[in-house]
Amino acid sequence: MMDWTNRHCRYFHRQLTRHARLYTEMLTTGTLLHGDAARHLEFDAAEHPVALQLGGSEPGELAHAAALGARYGYDEINLNCGCPSERVQRGAFGACLMAEAPLVADCIRAMQDVVTVPITVKHRIGVDRREDYGFVRDFVGALHAVGCRVFIVHARSAWLKGLSPKENREVPPLNYSCVHRLSQDFPTAMFVLNGGVNTIDAALDQLVGLDGVMLGRAAYHDPFLLSCVDQRVFGESATTMSREVVVLRMTEYLRQQIKCGVAPRHVVRQMLGLFQGMRGARQWRRTLSNADVLQRYGADVLMFALEAIQERASTWPEAA
Numbered sequence: 001m002m003d004w005t006n007r008h009c010r011y012f013h014r015q016l017t018r019h020a021r022l023y024t025e026m027l028t029t030g031t032l033l034h035g036d037a038a039r040h041l042e043f044d045a046a047e048h049p050v051a052l053q054l055g056g057s058e059p060g061e062l063a064h065a066a067a068l069g070a071r072y073g074y075d076e077i078n079l080n081c082g083c084p085s086e087r088v089q090r091g092a093f094g095a096c097l098m099a100e101a102p103l104v105a106d107c108i109r110a111m112q113d114v115v116t117v118p119i120t121v122k123h124r125i126g127v128d129r130r131e132d133y134g135f136v137r138d139f140v141g142a143l144h145a146v147g148c149r150v151f152i153v154h155a156r157s158a159w160l161k162g163l164s165p166k167e168n169r170e171v172p173p174l175n176y177s178c179v180h181r182l183s184q185d186f187p188t189a190m191f192v193l194n195g196g197v198n199t200i201d202a203a204l205d206q207l208v209g210l211d212g213v214m215l216g217r218a219a220y221h222d223p224f225l226l227s228c229v230d231q232r233v234f235g236e237s238a239t240t241m242s243r244e245v246v247v248l249r250m251t252e253y254l255r256q257q258i259k260c261g262v263a264p265r266h267v268v269r270q271m272l273g274l275f276q277g278m279r280g281a282r283q284w285r286r287t288l289s290n291a292d293v294l295q296r297y298g299a300d301v302l303m304f305a306l307e308a309i310q311e312r313a314s315t316w317p318e319a320a
Contacts, residue, residue: 004220007043008257009270013219014046015249016226016241019234022050023214026080028093029056029065041072051076053122055083057093057103059110066111066119076150077111079104081123084158084168095158098127098135101142109146120150122194125178126157133178137185144186152192152214153179169195169217180209200225200232207233222276243274247306255299264294264301271302280309 003025005013010022027040032054043050052069054077056062066077081104083094097104104121111119121143125136140151156172163171174196183191192212197203203213219226224243230236254267268288275281287293287305297304 006266006270007047008262008267009220010047010050011044011253012246012250012267012270013223013226015246016223017229019236020226020229021076021212022047023078024050024052024074026053026055026083027065029054029058029061032065032068033061037068041068041074043072045073048073049075051078051120053078053080055080055093057097057100057107059103059106062107063110063114067114070115070117074117076118076120077115078120078122078152079107079111081121082154082158083165084124084160084163085165095124095127096160098123098139098158099130101139104139105142105146108143108148112147118150119148120152121148122152122154124154124156124158125175128160129157131157133181136178137182140182140186140189144189149188150190150192151182151186152194152212153182155179155193155195176206183210200228204232221273223271223273224276243278244306246274247302251299251302254302258299264298265291268294268301275309283309 005023005025007024010024013020013022024043031040041052052066052072052074054062054065054069056065056079062079069077080094081097085094108119108121123136123139125131136153143151155174155176155178156168158168159172176193179191179193183189190211192214193206193210194214194216197206197213197215198218203215206213215226224246227239227241231238250267250271254264257267258264272285272288275284284305287308288301293304294301
């Protein structure tokens with residue numbers, strides 16, 4: 001989710017669910033140690049619980065980055081061992097780290113030494129055709145041995161040679177049974193399943209026997225599906241959540257961000273999918289993607305877009 005789940009996206013998603021844990025986009029150690037750490041790490045208190053996901057492979061640098069994350073108040077530090085992009089491979093981290101379990105264990109220990117918040121790992125079930133169960137079991141076992149107790153498992157292998165990052169999210173077959181087997185073999189650890197889960201019904205199916213399910217692009221492209229999570233997953237009473245209420249809340253947030261010098265487009269682009277599947281969804285996306293409209297309406301652009309689709313809904317034939 002690099003360049004996707006930034007702080008504006010997370011604040012928006014928090015308007016839809018109070019309890020789901022939110023994750024940052026993957027931030028590399030170099031970005032935090034040599035760049036503007038505050039710009040990447042600052043977040044609104046409303047985002048809690050929120051986890052910082054790191055990319056890196058050098059124990060000392062990861063420890064420093066984890067300490068920064070704890071200082072900023074993140075509830076969890078997550079090490080990414082699952083991203084298959086070429087940019088990540090050149091940095092010798094992401095999914096390629098699954099072939100170096102002892103190094104990952106050293107990284108976990110280094111971070112645990114400097115922070116008290118949980119250190120967790122996100123990984124695949126295999127890498128470059130090393131897909132036998134023993135491979136991922138031994139990887140998890142090496143990290144479990146040094147105290148890692150939460151594993152977020154993308155239930156596909158990462159084929160680093162020959163597939164693009166997009167293809168790596170679609171071509172390697174899903175194997176949910178592998179994640180369930182890991183949960184059985186490591187009963188003192190928590191396992192969260194990721195990959196191919198696009199509905200809350202599908203998530204609930206996988207929660208039988210597992211500790212959690214992570215939604216990625218499904219929640220980004222159709223964010224309103226998060227509006228039933230608190231009720232259906234966490235057992236809260238039914239609410240009267242509506243897209244209109246979310247627009248009102250985000251309008252106030254947009255006003256605050258503009259006062260801080262944030263351009264409207266950085267906030268509203270996270271909301272393009274709010275009306276996914278509804279009449280007027282295309283008009284909503286077009287309005288919020290129009291640079292002239294953004295400049296003209298500024299902090300009122302969300303209300304303008306909402307009023308436009310409400311006024312014209314009866315004339316729009318398409319559903320999305």
